[in-house]
Amino acid sequence: MKIKKEELIEKLRELSSNGYNYLVKITAVDYIDHLEVIYFIRNMQNKKEENVRLDLKNGESLPTVIEIYKSADYYERELSEMFGIAIEGREVKRLLLEKWDGLEAPLRKSFQWGSDYKSG
Amino acid sequence: MSDERFENAKREMEQLVVDSLKNYKAPVGAFFTNLKEATKAIASGTIRWSRKNSLWPMQFGLACCAMELMDFGSSRIDAERKGYLLFRGTPRQCDVMIVAGWVTKAAAPEIKRLYEQMTKPRYVIAYGECAVSGGPWWESYNIIKGIDQIIPVDIYVAGCPPKPENLFEALMKLQEKVGGKIED
C-alpha cells in the first residue's frame, strides 16, 4: 500500500496493534528524482505479509520507527549511510562504512564507479 | 632502511674477524680457521633444516578461503605431518602468515600491524585470488587489489578457492625457499 510520509507512524502503529508485529526489512530504491522507501511487515499468527511504501524527495528526512519495532535499528543505520537519508528523532551512527569518511551514499545512481578505481 | 645498514655492519664485522684470523701466524692457525668455517657451515645448515621443518602458521582466515584452511588443518589433509603445527593466536610466536580472503580498506591497517608484530624471519603466503589481485571484487569501492600492495609476499597460490592440496604444494615450495635452495 502506498502512503504519504506524514501518515507513516500512525499507519505502522495501527498495523502493529492488529498483529503485524514482525519487521522483515526496510529498503529503498533510487529513482533518480525521488526515492521510494519500503517497509516489509509480517503477521506471525496468520503468516500474511504487507509492504508499506512511501516516496521521499531528495534531501528529505525519514522519521524513526524504533519505538514501534525494535529491530529497525540496524536497518535504519544501513539505509542512512547507503542512500544518504537523514533519520529524524535519534542519532544514527554509521554501520558498514565506519572509517570511510570520503565515501557518501554509494548505493545512489550518481555514485560513479571510476571515482575510486585506480589501475595497477 | 635500517635493515640494510645493519646488514652492511654485520658483513664488515665478519670480514674484520676473518681478516684478523688470517694475519695470526700460529702453527695451528690454519686448523682453527678451517674448523671455524666448518662449524659455521654445519651450524647454519642445522639452523636452516630446523627452521624449514617447523614453520608455525598464524590463524588468519578472513573469508571463504578460511574454510579450505580449516580443512587443511584437519584430519584428511594433515598439515601437522610436515611440521606445520598448531595454528596460533598471537603473532609473536609465528613464522608464516597465510592471508586467506579479501582485504578491505577498513581491515588493512590491522593486517599491516600484525605483519610488523611477527618476529623475523617471517614469510607470507597469499592464498586465493582475492589476496593475489583482488579477485572477483576488483571493481568494488572498498577492496584493496592484492595484498602485495601493503606487505611483501613470498608465495602466491591461485584459485577460487584453491584446493587444500595446492596449499600443501605451496608449503613445500616455501620449505625449499627457507632451506636456501631457491634464491631470494
Added chain:
Amino acid sequence: MLTRINVGPIHPSTHGVLRLVVTLDGDTIVDVEPHVGFLHRGVEKLAENRMYMQSESYMEKIDYAAPMAYSDLYVAAVEEAMGIHPKERAKYVRLILLEFQRIASHLLWLGTFCNDLGQMFTMFMWTMKDRDLVLNLLQDVTGSRMFYVNMRLGGVSIDLPPNFEEHANKLLDYLEKRFKDYEAFLEKNPVFIERTKGVGVLKREDAIALGVTGPVLRASGVNFDVRRDYAYYAYEKLHFIPQVQTRGDSFARYKVRMQEMKESIKLIRDALKLMPEGDALGMPIKLISPPVKESEVIVRRELPRGEGMIFMVTDKQRPYRLAIRAPAFINLSALRYIAKGARYADLFSILGSLDLVMADVDR
C-alpha cells in the same frame, strides 16, 4: 567501576572479522557494541552492473558456509522475473542438494561451536571429516567442492549421476550413526551442560520484537519455517515438520540444529523415493537472456542460518536494484539484548550459538 575490553577484529573465536567493545562491571556484562564492516564489498551495487546470470557467482560468496542456498535464492528470483517454472524432476534434485548443503553447514557450525567452548579440536576433527564426505558427494554431482554455480534457469546444470541413490543412502546410514555418537558425547557432558543450559535466554516476545530468524527464532518457541509456511519446490508433498524448542537458551539452539540435521536425512530419503523420471537440465547461460516480464519480484527461502529474502526491481538486461535480506545481519543485532547481565565467559557461548558468518552480515 566500568571497564571496557576490546575483543579485536582478528580473534580465534569470532567467525570472520568482528570487533566487539564490551563494557564490564566486575564480571557482568553491561553492554556489547559490535563494529562491523570489515568485509563489506558492496555486492548490491556490483550486481547492478552485471547481467542477470553473471551475478550468480557473486551470490555464492556471500555465505560461504552454504553457498548453494544463496545461489538458489537468486536464480529463483530471476526465474520468477522471467516467468520460467522449474521442471518437475529439477524441483526434487534441487531439494536433495539443498538439504545436503544444510547438513554440511550445520556440521561446520557444530565443530566451531565446540571449539569456542574450549573443547579443543576433537569435535572439530570429527565433524570436518563428516563434512568432507558430504562435500565429496556434492563434488561427484557438480564438479566442485565449494563454489558450485550449478543452478540454471529452469533446472540444474548437470543431472544426478546414475548410481547416486545407493551412494547417498550409504552416506545417510553412516551419518545417522555418527549423530548418535555426537549426542552421546555432548549431552551428558557436565562441562557442556554448565556452559550452555540457562545461558543467553531469549523469550518469545523479545524474539519476535527483535526480528531474529531461523534456528534462533525456533529455539524460543515460535513455530515459523519458510519451508512450511511459504512452501516451495516439493516440501508440501514430503510431510515436513519444523523443529521447535521452548527454552530459548544456547542448549535449545544447539538442539534445534541437531534435530534439523536428522529431519534433513528423512527429507532426502523420501525425496529419493518420490523423484520422477525425466529431464532436469536448465537453460545454458547465453549472452542475451530471455525477456523479463515482471518489474518487481519478492522471493523467500529458508537458508541454513535463517530466512533469506530477495527484493529485485528489474531492468531489461540487468537488475535495477537488488536488495538482499541476510539472516546473520539481524541475528547479530540481537546480541546486545541477549548478553546483558551475563558473565563475560558466557559471551562466546552466546555468540557461537547465533551461528554468524561475517560476510553475510557485511555483504
